[in-house]
Amino acid sequence: MEDRDIDLLGDSIKESLSSMKDRISDTGIIMPRVPERLRLGENDAYEPRIISFGPYHDLKEKLYATQSYKFSYLQGFLSRDPMIPLKRYINMVSSMIDKIKCCYPDYFYLKDPVLIKMMVIDGCFIVEYLLRVHERVKDELSSMVLIQLLKYDILLLENQLPFFILDKIYKLAITPSSSNSYPPSFTQLAIGYFNWVFQEEINLPPPPPETVHHLLHLYHLFCLYTPGVEEGAGDETIISNIDITSLTSHKDSSIMIPGATLLQEAGIRFKVKEVEGSSLDVTFDRGQGEMVIPRLFIDSSTKSKFLNLIAFEQLYPNYESKFYKTFSVYCSFMNDIINTPEDVALLCEKDIIRHSLGSNDEVAHIFNHLNGGAIIAQSHYLNDIYKKVSEYRKARWHRWRANLMHNYLNSPWAVLGIVAGGILLVLTFLQTYFSGDSAY
DSSP states (O other): OOHHHHHHHHHHHHHHHHHHHHHSOTTOOOOOOOOHHHHTTOGGGGSOSSOOOSSTTTTOGGGGGGHHHHHHHHHHHHTTOTTSOHHHHHHHHHTTHHHHHHHOGGGTTSOHHHHHHHHHHHHHHHHHHHHHHHTTOOSTTOSHHHHHHHHHHHTOGGGOOOHHHHHHHHHHHOOGGGSSSOOOOHHHHHHHHHHHHTTOOOOOOOOOGGGOOSHHHHHHHHHHOOTTOOTTOOHHHHHTTSOOGGGGTOOOTTOOOOOHHHHHHTTOEEEEEOSSSOTTOOEEETTTTEEEEEOEEEOTTHHHHHHHHHHHHHHSTTHHHHHTTHHHHHHHHHHHHOOSHHHHHHHHHTTSEEEOSSOHHHHHHHHHTSSSSOOOOSSOTTHHHHHHHHHHHHOHHHHHHHHHHHHTSSSHHHHHHHHHHHHHHHHHHHHHHHHHHHHO
């Protein structure tokens, strides 16, 4: 190869490096596609059912009919303050276009006007929708079916807009002067939506908006939250409320635990955690043989929600060192203790699981197909529980006691029968003893 050709090749490589560098977000905020290794045939769980946001599913034919909702909501949003014309939103988004393009590395080639238009229309729709939910406005999207479908679409990883766009649009439109009362922040508005649509009462202190990547990221923090975190806390503080002391103590990923019914046979009792806190906060008291698990509500959107939370953890830059893939670990744990419909029935009996699906078998199927392509570190926040449960099961006394309680002391009448039998046995012995003694 001649020197001239080498120089041209070198220039081409440098140009590619420069282009790639431009695509990397300096904020670390990205909206990635879900790779095949995580999809494993579950494509429907990652694709919008009624409405798309952002570039990934914008041209899907099945979503064309719902585009009218976006323009209807855009018109309603602009009418909130007629003094702020559409042009101001376009200019604001245009000023951040390079930052926005870095969030969608697979769509970096999109022409600026196309992406700007998309961000303005989609961003205004999301803000207006959350405002109408907050204000309890009834409109064409207020039917129970559409509420459930939108709940599904808003939490898809491939259906996210950068949080800074939503926050900027909201701050431009909603000010104390344009509202009858002091308005909530956009973060508070989104948290209020999560509480409403998932029927929760989680008072997550709003994290600084610049630390939130998108609505799915905020919902992830919502799921991890435990009361006691100071207001304005960042990701690391919120996650610290989940016990991760085991991360440096046990690294044996070969330790397995069986399903809930087998654990019960080994003497382990299940109890629901009633107090407010993270849904991931599982504990095990080895002395009492008691496993406490927060209550979990399961409906038709749960599978998609869980899969997208797992995908977010798996694809988040430096996520392993920062969050220890906590949701992925939790789903793996639930998959371990739920193997059969009988396992689900036991957890429902203990009020740990409440579901609106057709059968317990459907619930078991959800958990048995969650973590197929997920990578979980050897050290994680439930390591200590796996170790304690494994040690507890090895003690034969616990199994004997559980067998006695299950087969012979499972009702007050059984207990009374055994007590009466014991008394009768003692009386018979005494009668025999004294009868024999009197013979001499």
